[in-house]
Amino acid sequence: xxxxxxxxxxxxxxxxxxxxxxxxxxxxxxxxxxxxxxxxxxxxxxxxxxxxxxxxxxxxxxxxxxxxxxxxxxxxxxxxxxxxxxxxxxxxxxxxxxxxxxxxxxxxxxxxxxxxxxxxxxxxxxxxxxxxxxxxxxxxxxxxxxxxxxxxxxxxxxxxxxxxxxxxxxxxxxxxxxxxxxxxxxxxxxxxxxxxxxxxxxxxxxxxxxxxxxxxxxx
Amino acid sequence: xxxxxxxxxxxxxxxxxxxxxxxxxxxxxxxxxxxxxxxxxxxxxxxxxxxxxxxxxxxxxxxxxxxxxxxxxxxxxxxxxxxxxxxxxxxxxxxxxxxxxxxxxxxxxxxxxxxxxxxxxxxxxxxxxxxxxxxxxxxxxxxxxxxxxxxxxxxxxxxxxxxxxxxxxxxxxxxxxxxxxxxxxxxxxxxxxxxxxxxxxxxxxxxxxxxxxxxxxxxxxxxxxxxxx
Numbered sequence: 001x002x003x004x005x006x007x008x009x010x011x012x013x014x015x016x017x018x019x020x021x022x023x024x025x026x027x028x029x030x031x032x033x034x035x036x037x038x039x040x041x042x043x044x045x046x047x048x049x050x051x052x053x054x055x056x057x058x059x060x061x062x063x064x065x066x067x068x069x070x071x072x073x074x075x076x077x078x079x080x081x082x083x084x085x086x087x088x089x090x091x092x093x094x095x096x097x098x099x100x101x102x103x104x105x106x107x108x109x110x111x112x113x114x115x116x117x118x119x120x121x122x123x124x125x126x127x128x129x130x131x132x133x134x135x136x137x138x139x140x141x142x143x144x145x146x147x148x149x150x151x152x153x154x155x156x157x158x159x160x161x162x163x164x165x166x167x168x169x170x171x172x173x174x175x176x177x178x179x180x181x182x183x184x185x186x187x188x189x190x191x192x193x194x195x196x197x198x199x200x201x202x203x204x205x206x207x208x209x210x211x212x213x214x215x216x217x218x219x
Numbered sequence: 220x221x222x223x224x225x226x227x228x229x230x231x232x233x234x235x236x237x238x239x240x241x242x243x244x245x246x247x248x249x250x251x252x253x254x255x256x257x258x259x260x261x262x263x264x265x266x267x268x269x270x271x272x273x274x275x276x277x278x279x280x281x282x283x284x285x286x287x288x289x290x291x292x293x294x295x296x297x298x299x300x301x302x303x304x305x306x307x308x309x310x311x312x313x314x315x316x317x318x319x320x321x322x323x324x325x326x327x328x329x330x331x332x333x334x335x336x337x338x339x340x341x342x343x344x345x346x347x348x349x350x351x352x353x354x355x356x357x358x359x360x361x362x363x364x365x366x367x368x369x370x371x372x373x374x375x376x377x378x379x380x381x382x383x384x385x386x387x388x389x390x391x392x393x394x395x396x397x398x399x400x401x402x403x404x405x406x407x408x409x410x411x412x413x414x415x416x417x418x419x420x421x422x423x424x425x426x427x428x429x430x431x432x433x434x435x436x437x438x439x440x441x442x443x444x445x446x447x448x
Contacts (some may be wrong), residue, residue, distance in 0.1 A: 015265065016252045016379055016443040028247040054246045054446040056369050056376040062444070065280035066421055067365050067380065068324035068401050069315050076316040076323065080367030081378060092317040098410040099320070100312025104284040118376050118446070143286040147275050147340045150282060173283075177315050180409040193246075215247075217278075217340075218271045 029216045030054075032169060032195055039206035049198050051213065056118040057190035060085040061103060061173055069101060088177060089186060097180025103173050105143065105192070107154035107211055109136065110168040113196045120194050123170045131159045136203070149216035156211070158203040165200040171213050250443045251397065251424055258435035268427045270442060272339035277421040280403065284308055298417035299344040299400065311405035311412040322404040322413055328363045329382040329440050332396040335425045342423045345398050358384040358392055358432065377445035384440070386432040394430040397440060398423040 030051035038044050063081045071077050082088045092099035111134070112125030129138045136156040144151045152171060158164050171193040177186035193213065203209045249270035257263050273281075279294040286292070287307040297303045314322045333356075334346025351360035361383040369378045380399065386392050399422040406413040422442070432438045 015254070015267070016250060016377075016441045028249070030246055050246075052246045052447075056371065056446065058247070059369055059376060059378060059444055059446055062281060063365075063378065064313065065277045065403070066399060066401065066444075067326040068403060069313060070323040070325040072325050073323050073327075073402070076318070076321045078316050079365065081365070081369060084368045090316065092315055094317045095319045097317075097320065098322065098406040098408055098413070099315040099317040100406060100408055101315045102284045102308050102312045116374060116447075118371055118374060141285065142289070143283050145278055145282055145286070147278065148273070150278065152283070178312060178408045179315075179317055180407075217273050 028218065030193075031214055032197075033212040033214070034166070034197070034201045034209060036201060036203055036209045037207055038204055041208075044204070044207075045201060047197065047199065047201055049195075051193060051195055053116045053194045055120055055191055055193065056085055057173065058192050061175070061190070061192065064101065086175065086188060086190065088175070088188065092177050092179040092182055092186065093184050094179040094182045097182075099177060099179035099182070101175065101177050103175045105152050106141065106172045106174065107152060107213065108170050108172060109154075109156065109166045109211065110170070111165060113168055116194055120191050122191065123168050123194070125168075127164065127166065133160055133162070134164060135160050136164060148218070149214055151212055151214040153210060153212050155208065156203070157208050158205055160205065162205050164203050166197065166203065166209075167200045168194070168196045169211060169213070170194045246447055248445050248448045249422075250441075250445070251426075252441040252443065253394075253426075253430055254439045255430060255432055256437045256439075257433055260437075263433070263436070264430070266426070266428070266430055268424075270422070270424050272342075272423050274340055274342055274420050274423055276343070276419045279306075280313070280421070296403075296416045296419065297343040298419055300417060301343070302417055304414055304416055306405065306414070306416075308405070310407045311414060312408070314404045314406050320410060322406050322415070324403045325401065326363055326365060326380065327400045327402055327418055328360060329380060329442065330398050330400050331358065331384065331394045331440070332398075333393050335396050339423045339425060342398070342420055344420055345396050345423070347396070349392065349394070353387040355388055355390065356392060357388050358438075359387055360384055375445060375447045377443050377448075379444070380442040382440055383437055384432070385437045386434055388434065390434055392432045394426065394432065394438065396423070396425050399442060
């Protein structure tokens, strides 16, 4: 019988998050890209910057394909990370059918800024979907992947009548726990990443812009 | 409105100008920490390195629902036995615990091996897994454990997976590769379309240097996943 290590929790924390590793290739890279087109379809701004601010909800979501949803093979309770961090139920309230989990993303743009925190849940000043003053029309979203990366896209159009400056961007994930005859619908939204642009992205009236968030593991 | 033709064309290669330059702090990191003890439980080696490689299985399972629903695409999930399943997350979602039905999706183990493979992302199994046991070249696998919460320190957060192994083989055993093995099942919400993908390699690393576990010694392996380290 083998027990996990005997060192203290404090010792473990010092060991497992090393700050003295060689400055080699990181495990992960991420970037944000924005392309702005005028009303004639000409590319007028191309902005790209590293992405820096993942929330703790990113870790919780990535735990699902990594460690599954159940605590073990012999218990039908959800992992502590899902219940403690995402607030998901330990069991779907269903005694006859099966339960499953799915998730999807959305990208929101904003015109404010705020200090990052791991539990951030919204943008400082979200730009609403619409055609009114200060609003953008959120068009299609898309996603793609390679073997080691995932890219998320949103296209927006400005028909508000004046230029709109985008200064912040957030990626949201909607997580749903589904079951056949559940009386309760489990539906959660989490801010997965939050970044402010190093320079504002200006979308002229009648212009169009695509925003891309790419997460790449180094493989 | 006329738009440039590059709209909607995904840029799937990392642009050079956002490559890691040694100054920017990456927003996510994964680490391997390996602690080797001798027969007297004395620490004789601590090995630490960055962990790099989610496998294709992991990426497929992480993709958002709309990727599948808008493209109609299916992916091929391949288990450690070589069995494969073509899948999209409708009508069969990754199982979630409920009060009766139990098609569990759960972590099985950190698996260790003494082989290597050059394309870790494409790996579906370890090159040369070390079996659990007391025979020659074997290690006794302890139970895998996952932190029950995400630990937070300032703007940094992490969780870890840990497993211990003992060497009762009678001779040194070397470890050169490590992976995370998870069983994933999917089902429809009315219990139809249940599929057990089996044991999936979802994360894989080749060690930067071999780890030798002495006879009667132990090795404890931590995988740590962190944001904003």
